[in-house]
Amino acid sequence: MGLKGADNDMSEDGGQRIGRRDDAVRAAVERGLLGPDAPIVGLLDVTGIRASAAELRRAFEAVAAPGTAVLHAFAVKATPLVPVLRLLAEAGLGAEVASAGELALARAAGVPAARTVFDAPAKTGPELREALALGVAVNADNPQELRRLDALVGAGGPASSPLGIRVNPQIGAGTIGATSTATATSKFGVGLRDAGAREWVVQAFTERPWLTRLHAHVGSQGIPLSLLARGVAETYALAEEINARAGRRQVDTLDIGGGLSVDFASEAAEPTFAQYARLLAEAVPGLFDGRYGLVTEFGRSLLARHGTVVARVEYAKHSGGRRIAVTHAGVQVAPRTVYVPGAWPLRIAAYDAKGRPKEGAPVVQDVAGPACFSGDLLAEGRALPPLEQGDFAAALDTGAYYFGSHYSYNSLARPGVYGFAPDGDGGVAFAVVREPQTVAEVVAESGGAHADALTTLRATGSR
Ligand SMILES: Cc1ncc(COP(=O)(O)O)c(C=O)c1O
Numbered sequence: 001m002g003l004k005g006a007d008n009d010m011s012e013d014g015g016q017r018i019g020r021r022d023d024a025v026r027a028a029v030e031r032g033l034l035g036p037d038a039p040i041v042g043l044l045d046v047t048g049i050r051a052s053a054a055e056l057r058r059a060f061e062a063v064a065a066p067g068t069a070v071l072h073a074f075a076v077k078a079t080p081l082v083p084v085l086r087l088l089a090e091a092g093l094g095a096e097v098a099s100a101g102e103l104a105l106a107r108a109a110g111v112p113a114a115r116t117v118f119d120a121p122a123k124t125g126p127e128l129r130e131a132l133a134l135g136v137a138v139n140a141d142n143p144q145e146l147r148r149l150d151a152l153v154g155a156g157g158p159a160s161s162p163l164g165i166r167v168n169p170q171i172g173a174g175t176i177g178a179t180s181t182a183t184a185t186s187k188f189g190v191g192l193r194d195a196g197a198r199e200w201v202v203q204a205f206t207e208r209p210w211l212t213r214l215h216a217h218v219g220s221q222g223i224p225l226s227l228l229a230r231g232v233a234e235t236y237a238l239a240e241e242i243n244a245r246a247g248r249r250q251v252d253t254l255d256i257g258g259g260l261s262v263d264f265a266s267e268a269a270e271p272t273f274a275q276y277a278r279l280l281a282e283a284v285p286g287l288f289d290g291r292y293g294l295v296t297e298f299g300r301s302l303l304a305r306h307g308t309v310v311a312r313v314e315y316a317k318h319s320g321g322r323r324i325a326v327t328h329a330g331v332q333v334a335p336r337t338v339y340v341p342g343a344w345p346l347r348i349a350a351y352d353a354k355g356r357p358k359e360g361a362p363v364v365q366d367v368a369g370p371a372c373f374s375g376d377l378l379a380e381g382r383a384l385p386p387l388e389q390g391d392f393a394a395a396l397d398t399g400a401y402y403f404g405s406h407y408s409y410n411s412l413a414r415p416g417v418y419g420f421a422p423d424g425d426g427g428v429a430f431a432v433v434r435e436p437q438t439v440a441e442v443v444a445e446s447g448g449a450h451a452d453a454l455t456t457l458r459a460t461g462s463r
Pocket of ligand 1: 075077078096119217219220221257258259260297298299300301
């Protein structure tokens with residue numbers, strides 16, 4: 001895939017975003033948040049996050065009948081950071097959680113249970129019990145999970161949690177197999193085209209008056225808008241069928257998942273939430289007429305643009321005629337890009353040692369990470385102003401599924417994450433979102449307290 005330069009193809013919003021980012025990188029260097037002793041940070045643009053949350057809400061308000069209940073539940077997996085969840089909650093969003101940890105993060109952020117949705121594919125009995133006790137919405141993934149809900153609902157009387165079933169419309173994949181969830185053999189939900197499955201879902205509802213929701217999430221990144229809309233249309237059609245069979249409006253809420261893609265090759269903000277909402281209104285006219293409440297679960301499209309990981313160039317070298325900038329950002333902050341670079345390319349912006357955008361004729365170079373395997377590259381053969389020792393390389397659009405979800409290869413410490421916003425005085429204000437991990441913490445989470453556990457382990461049984 002050909003990558004456009006960081007400054008090409010920008011919308012007006014994109015231009016403002018670039019300006020805020022450049023200011024933040026320079027200010028981070030000036031304040032020592034980034035430098036020889038802190039060679040990598042994650043930066044989050046608070047202004048941009050707020051703007052995206054508002055844009056999402058406006059997009060659905062513009063097409064939904066007045067009074068339609070719409071919950072935008074941010075997919076916590078995209079950016080599992082408590083201050084981010086609180087910022088979004090303040091902006092009127094909720095949380096979609098897919099593990100006990102994510103549920104705990106949402107609770108720590110103060111996201112109300114009534115704005116939380118629990119969707120994981122492997123929910124345990126105790127996790128389900130906790131969700132029901134809290135009043136969190138749950139979408140059962142499969143018949144076995146539904147039987148667990150039967151037992152819990154039976155034991156506790158009708159749950160205050162809204163309960164539903166996740167279905168898989170089995171309409172096919174987008175451009176990235178690993179994030180396509182509506183394939184014939186996907187591990188998620190009840191495959192509607194499997195023999196007898198659709199009828200099973202309809203019956204499951206008619207036998208359980210407490211089931212009121214249908215959920216489908218077609219995939220995440222690489223799913224064309226038309227395929228997303230088809231998945232929603234199929235889910236809507238099933239809800240209509242269930243309600244006709246039940247003779248009442250039993251399904252009262254449709255959870256349409258997330259999955260709006262981000263254009264990682266340019267600063268362009270398309271597809272927009274407004275484009276998607278308008279397409280849904282055209283493709284599924286009944287969706288927004290007020291008969292159904294709606295839940296969305298966007299992650300990447302809300303946060304990716306607003307995060308930047310910035311890393312110091314520790315060494316600039318040559319090998320086999322190739323110029324290589326060895327930086328501190330690699331697989332630990334960008335595992336998808338490092339392991340599957342063709343599917344997950346990232347734009348790189350070059351900054352000088354003072355944090356100013358770097359000028360200079362582009363030269364082809366690799367931007368390498370700190371991990372000890374040769375594939376640890378953020379970008380390979382990329383034309384950029386020449387990165388020198390002490391400069392900084394920024395990986396753009398990394399606010400979702402990148403530095404928030406650290407991968408501890410080589411025991412590389414989690415970088416600090418800072419939010420930034422204009423300080424009202426022409427400068428930049430920063431707030432700590434996540435402290436940089438210390439080496440002592442790395443040891444502690446790697447069994448440091450159990451150093452002699454294996455050397456003192458002896459067979460105690462008789463042989
Ligand atoms: C059930 C569910 N909802 C929402 C999302 C968020 O998707 P995206 O970040 O692409 O919007 C995911 C991502 O995997 C998901 O599995």
